Amino acid sequence: MSFGLPSIKVKPEYGSNVKKQDGTFGVPDPFVEGLGSTKPKLGISHPLEVSERNYHLNEEKMNMAMLRNIQGIHAPLKLSMETKFTKKIGRLPFLPSSNLQNDVITGRYLDIGFEDILNTPELCEVAGQPHAVVERSLGLI
Amino acid sequence: MASILIPELPAPGFSFENCQRNSFLAQKGFPAPKATKTGTTIVGIIYADGVILGADTRATENTVVSDKNCQKIHYLAANMYCCGAGTAADTEMTTQTVASQLELQRLHTGRTVPVETASTLLKRMLFRYQGYIGAALVLGGVDRTGPHIYCIYPHGSVDKLPYATMGSGSLAAMAVFESGWKPNLSEEEGKKLVRDAIAAGIFNDLGSGSNVDLCVIRNSGPAQYLRTYEEANIKGKKQGSYRYPLGTTAVLKQRVIPLDVESVSIHPVQPMEVETH
Numbered sequence: 001m002s003f004g005l006p007s008i009k010v011k012p013e014y015g016s017n018v019k020k021q022d023g024t025f026g027v028p029d030p031f032v033e034g035l036g037s038t039k040p041k042l043g044i045s046h047p048l049e050v051s052e053r054n055y056h057l058n059e060e061k062m063n064m065a066m067l068r069n070i071q072g073i074h075a076p077l078k079l080s081m082e083t084k085f086t087k088k089i090g091r092l093p094f095l096p097s098s099n100l101q102n103d104v105i106t107g108r109y110l111d112i113g114f115e116d117i118l119n120t121p122e123l124c125e126v127a128g129q130p131h132a133v134v135e136r137s138l139g140l141i
Numbered sequence: 142m143a144s145i146l147i148p149e150l151p152a153p154g155f156s157f158e159n160c161q162r163n164s165f166l167a168q169k170g171f172p173a174p175k176a177t178k179t180g181t182t183i184v185g186i187i188y189a190d191g192v193i194l195g196a197d198t199r200a201t202e203n204t205v206v207s208d209k210n211c212q213k214i215h216y217l218a219a220n221m222y223c224c225g226a227g228t229a230a231d232t233e234m235t236t237q238t239v240a241s242q243l244e245l246q247r248l249h250t251g252r253t254v255p256v257e258t259a260s261t262l263l264k265r266m267l268f269r270y271q272g273y274i275g276a277a278l279v280l281g282g283v284d285r286t287g288p289h290i291y292c293i294y295p296h297g298s299v300d301k302l303p304y305a306t307m308g309s310g311s312l313a314a315m316a317v318f319e320s321g322w323k324p325n326l327s328e329e330e331g332k333k334l335v336r337d338a339i340a341a342g343i344f345n346d347l348g349s350g351s352n353v354d355l356c357v358i359r360n361s362g363p364a365q366y367l368r369t370y371e372e373a374n375i376k377g378k379k380q381g382s383y384r385y386p387l388g389t390t391a392v393l394k395q396r397v398i399p400l401d402v403e404s405v406s407i408h409p410v411q412p413m414e415v416e417t418h
Binding site: 051111124136 | 161
């Protein structure tokens with residue numbers, strides 16, 4: 001018997017869902033995307049890559065779906081609202097942020113995993129040009 | 142969507158950048174180097190007053206012994222230890238990560254952490270990585286509900302048993318347990334049984350060898366880590382000196398070049414001022 005409730009199961013991501021940002025002539029603009037952008041990155045290099053990229057999102061979705069099934073629509077609505085507040089901090093997009101409030105609300109402040117040891121944001125060697133990053137966040141680029 | 146001006150910042154955690162390059166190189170005939178495996182015998186039993194964990198101490202790289210005396214019993218918490226088989230680096234990092242998570246949990250709740258928490262954290266982590274983390278573990282500990290032994294497989298499944306063995310020597314060790322284990326063993330009987338099981342693995346399995354390590358975790362009191370409980374394989378001693386006496390080979394010519402000291406100068410070095418907390 002089906003109650004019409006949302007599914008808890010995670011749907012796998014397929015390679016066909018890749019969207020390309022096209023410029024004026026139907027190809028990616030080399031000034032913005034770079035010279036190598038015309039050859040799309042096809043294929044997945046490791047079976048775990050997709051799963052790892054979306055791990056926390058999927059966990060969040062699963063928990064919200066379970067709450068919706070058990071307690072009704074109000075539970076995920078309230079929690080998602082609070083989580084959205086923690087993501088909208090008053091900082092410009094190119095500035096680094098500790099995400100402390102988001103960590104506390106999701107419970108990640110009590111957790112230590114590979115995200116805290118490997119490839120931490122302090123050691124990142126690339127940075128976006130600030131004007132371009134802000135324009136991208138506003139949807140102008 | 143990546144671009145030059147707005148590059149995609151890499152997400153923290155594992156990076157899969159080099160996987161395509163690695164598969165391309167393997168195709169061209171340069172396969173990746175093999176990781177150090179532990180090819181092991183690890184065991185754990187429940188006895189009258191707690192648990193006893195045992196492990197051998199050999200680490201192998203395919204057919205070469207890379208470490209003759211490695212430590213396979215890892216610390217998780219004061220009341221729990223974990224033996225690890227499989228890829229050596231994986232067991233080391235997994236147990237260290239879970240040990241820190243358990244410490245955070247203990248500080249958050251203010252109580253000793255139950256063994257079930259450790260087994261849940263381990264199995265969630267191993268299932269998340271779908272078996273790519275090659276860590277097969279025997280977790281043993283004592284909490285307020287009593288002594289527990291769990292065996293955790295690399296893909297994330299868990300078994301709760303009164304006695305468990307893992308690793309390449311697990312069959313030899315399990316044979317000893319199946320004939321020798323009974324409930325409520327005394328400490329001496331328990332240690333002897335674990336020593337016999339590890340010795341069975343050491344002598345009958347090529348992947349296990351060297352010494353026997355034991356760890357006794359009692360219901361009350363600190364855990365006792367007996368590193369090198371028994372040296373099962375002692376290296377032979379050289380019977381005599383095999384060096385040739387001076388003059389065996391005739392000396393044709395000899396030239397001595399003395400090195401003259403031109404000048405001596407002393408520079409005193411001040412240690413750098415570093416802030417210590």
